[in-house]
Amino acid sequence: xxREGSPWQGLGTVTIKELADHLSSARMRVLExxxxxxxxxxxxxxIQQIKDTTAEDPFVFLRLFTVARAPLPSFVSxxxxxxxxxxxGLGFDAVNGEHNRRTLSRILSQPIYRDALLxxxxxxxxxxxxxxxVCLWLLVIGLGLLLLGVPPSGEEVARSLIFLLIALAYxxxxxxxxxxxxxxxxxxxxxxLASLGLWLFLALLWPMFAGAVAQVIAPPDLNYVLLGQPSPxxxxxxxxxxxxxxxxxxxxxxxxxxxxxxxxxxxxxxSQLEGAVMGQPLPxxxxxxxxxxxxxxxxxxTILLFVIGYVAFQRQEVRA
Amino acid sequence: MNENVxxxxxxxxxxxxxxxxxxxxxxxxxxxxxxxxxxxxxxKTTTILMMLGLTDISDGAVRVLGFDPQREPLAVKRxxxxxxxxxxxxxxxxARENLAYTARLLGFDxxxxxxxxxxxLSRVRLTDVADKRVxxxxxxMVQRLGLxxxxxxxxxxxxxxxxxxxxxxxxxxxxxxxxxxxxSDNVTVLLSSHLLERVQRVCDRVALFQAGRIxxxxxxxxxxxxxxxxxxxxxxxxxxxxxxxRLAAVAGVSAVERPAPEHYRLLADxxxxxxxxxxxxxxxxxxxxxxxxxxxxxxxxTGFFQGQTAENEGARDAA
Numbered sequence: 282x283x284r285e286g287s288p289w290q291g292l293g294t295v296t297i298k299e300l301a302d303h304l305s306s307a308r309m310r311v312l313e314x315x316x317x318x319x320x321x322x323x324x325x326x327x328i329q330q331i332k333d334t335t336a337e338d339p340f341v342f343l344r345l346f347t348v349a350r351a352p353l354p355s356f357v358s359x360x361x362x363x364x365x366x367x368x369x370g371l372g373f374d375a376v377n378g379e380h381n382r383r384t385l386s387r388i389l390s391q392p393i394y395r396d397a398l399l400x401x402x403x404x405x406x407x408x409x410x411x412x413x414x415v416c417l418w419l420l421v422i423g424l425g426l427l428l429l430g431v432p433p434s435g436e437e438v439a440r441s442l443i444f445l446l447i448a449l450a451y452x453x454x455x456x457x458x459x460x461x462x463x464x465x466x467x468x469x470x471x472x473x474l475a476s477l478g479l480w481l482f483l484a485l486l487w488p489m490f491a492g493a494v495a496q497v498i499a500p501p502d503l504n505y506v507l508l509g510q511p512s513p514x515x516x517x518x519x520x521x522x523x524x525x526x527x528x529x530x531x532x533x534x535x536x537x538x539x540x541x542x543x544x545x546x547x548x549x550x551x552s553q554l555e556g557a558v559m560g561q562p563l564p565x566x567x568x569x570x571x572x573x574x575x576x577x578x579x580x581x582x583t584i585l586l587f588v589i590g591y592v593a594f595q596r597q598e599v600r601a
Numbered sequence: 602m603n604e605n606v607x608x609x610x611x612x613x614x615x616x617x618x619x620x621x622x623x624x625x626x627x628x629x630x631x632x633x634x635x636x637x638x639x640x641x642x643x644x645k646t647t648t649i650l651m652m653l654g655l656t657d658i659s660d661g662a663v664r665v666l667g668f669d670p671q672r673e674p675l676a677v678k679r680x681x682x683x684x685x686x687x688x689x690x691x692x693x694x695x696a697r698e699n700l701a702y703t704a705r706l707l708g709f710d711x712x713x714x715x716x717x718x719x720x721x722l723s724r725v726r727l728t729d730v731a732d733k734r735v736x737x738x739x740x741x742m743v744q745r746l747g748l749x750x751x752x753x754x755x756x757x758x759x760x761x762x763x764x765x766x767x768x769x770x771x772x773x774x775x776x777x778x779x780x781x782x783x784x785s786d787n788v789t790v791l792l793s794s795h796l797l798e799r800v801q802r803v804c805d806r807v808a809l810f811q812a813g814r815i816x817x818x819x820x821x822x823x824x825x826x827x828x829x830x831x832x833x834x835x836x837x838x839x840x841x842x843x844x845x846x847r848l849a850a851v852a853g854v855s856a857v858e859r860p861a862p863e864h865y866r867l868l869a870d871x872x873x874x875x876x877x878x879x880x881x882x883x884x885x886x887x888x889x890x891x892x893x894x895x896x897x898x899x900x901x902x903t904g905f906f907q908g909q910t911a912e913n914e915g916a917r918d919a920a
Contacts, residue, residue: 284672284673284674285672294702294705302693383687383689386650386685387684387750390682391707392675600646600656
């Protein structure tokens with residue numbers, strides 16, 4: 282049956298209200314301090330490392346993001362860890378919180394569709410994450426200018442901005458996961474636990490499982506085992522499984538964009554490297570092509586998860 | 602009251618196996634206070650949600666102000682105010698901010714918004730705490746804030762789901778007064794409750810729900826006549842000879858009891874006080890006290906369902 286009236290009515294109002302809630306919440310402040318402090322620590326490590334090993338690197342600025350100095354991980358890998366935490370923190374009580382505060386049926390009895398409420402919440406979460414990420418990005422660029430004394434080139438700025446967009450898509454995946462669980466589970470604690478559990482599973486355990494499952498599906502070829510090399514069949518399966526995890530997709534896309542020397546994200550045969558000028562950076566467009574499938578994968582995962590949540594929310598009874 | 606603002610015909614809501622609302626039909630006129638009464642789980646809230654388009658209708662149809670809530674929910678929800686059972690507001694926002702959010706969802710202009718919010722808050726006597734966070738409010742204040750939202754919305758129909766549950770007697774009384782005030786603004790009020798005694802005083806007509814069906818519908822006096830065969834008990838204290846016979850002859854009186862000497866209790870189908878007074882005086886008796894007990898919904902409800910309970914239990918077990 283067709284319904285009359287725009288599903289977007291009230292979307293702006295919901296988004297602005299949720300955004301204001303996020304930005305003024307204590308939860309957000311805790312998360313931001315967590316991110317800023319760890320990021321500054323990682324940056325400090327990176328700058329020390331860069332100062333010690335300055336060579337004629339044309340992309341010294343991008344190294345800020347990727348270089349690690351033990352015991353601290355690089356800025357990018359810290360973000361890969363903290364973005365899901367932030368996104369889950371913002372989304373885990375999106376819908377069940379309204380249920381539990383008994384505001385849901387009151388809000389839905391105003392002239393808006395459920396579409397506007399759900400999308401408004403998602404967009405507000407995404408906008409909050411975007412604001413935080415842009416702030417972090419400015420912090421990195423500013424610290425880099427001060428401490429390295431080298432201005433970033435145009436291409437470096439472009440690459441780091443693309444990195445920002447990929448990070449946002451990655452945040453979107455986890456925000457959609459959190460909101461989906463907030464629809465499926467009535468208790469916010471359960472939703473938070475489920476989201477965090479899924480995140481830890483995909484970030485820490487899945488890479489190990491992927492290798493094990495790949496070996497079962499495509500047992501290593503004896504010829505390669507004798508040579509001490511991984512066999513291509515197994516490796517392809519393993520990589521395929523690993524890429525089911527958004528963490529892996531984010532890591533690969535970021536490497537392609539922030540390390541211009543990266544030529545391939547999969548395995549490469551020696552024969553394929555014939556004629557390649559090793560160590561030369563790829564042009565921006567080529568790096569982008571390399572990261573494109575991963576970026577699309579992240580965006581598609583966001584949309585898919587949001588749609589599942591949307592359908593579940595539409596079919597849910599509003600009564601408490 | 603000539604125009605019907607809500608018309609339901611054969612309204613049905615089925616969950617997988619169970620039937621929550623089973624083919625109910627009713628009509629509510631403009632400016633009426635209509636009570637949906639019955640025990641918890643009798644289908645009152647589900648009926649309300651179907652009228653608002655918040656849950657799908659399995660069968661039958663309902664029209665609210667001429668709109669179909671399934672197809673035009675936004676039009677319905679713009680004109681109908683809903684106060685859910687145990688309504689909640691955003692704790693971290695003030696009363697005014699909460700109403701401002703609703704006003705923005707309703708698409709009110711910023712200019713008229715503030716005036717409407719102030720007027721609504723003063724109407725429910727929350728002006729003093731308008732800028733306090735809702736977290737500090739008592740249950741009664743939250744409930745009143747919910748009513749303020751309906752007032753601000755300038756709703757033509759106010760649907761109140763269990764508005765007095767969890768309120769202390771004084772807060773309940775205040776709240777019922779506010780509901781009467783809504784009626785004087787020509788707002789149609791739909792009131793659901795399982796507390797029969799409290800709401801019977803404000804309702805013009807009631808529908809008694811039982812297991813997803815409307816068992817009885819009409820004004821309290823009508824129902825009393827229908828079910829109890831009369832329901833007014835008039836107490837007469839008077840001295841005189843042969844009063845019992847005289848009183849029994851009054852039109853509308855079905856029986857006369859005599860709990861004490863010079864105390865007569867008349868069971869009647871309407872308020873027969875004037876006639877009883879005339880009868881006593883005409884017999885030369887000395888009238889000392891005359892009072893009437895209105896029929897109570899509780900009595901009607903129990904009276905009606907006494908015969909049916911066993912049958913319903915059987916039906917429920919079968920389902």
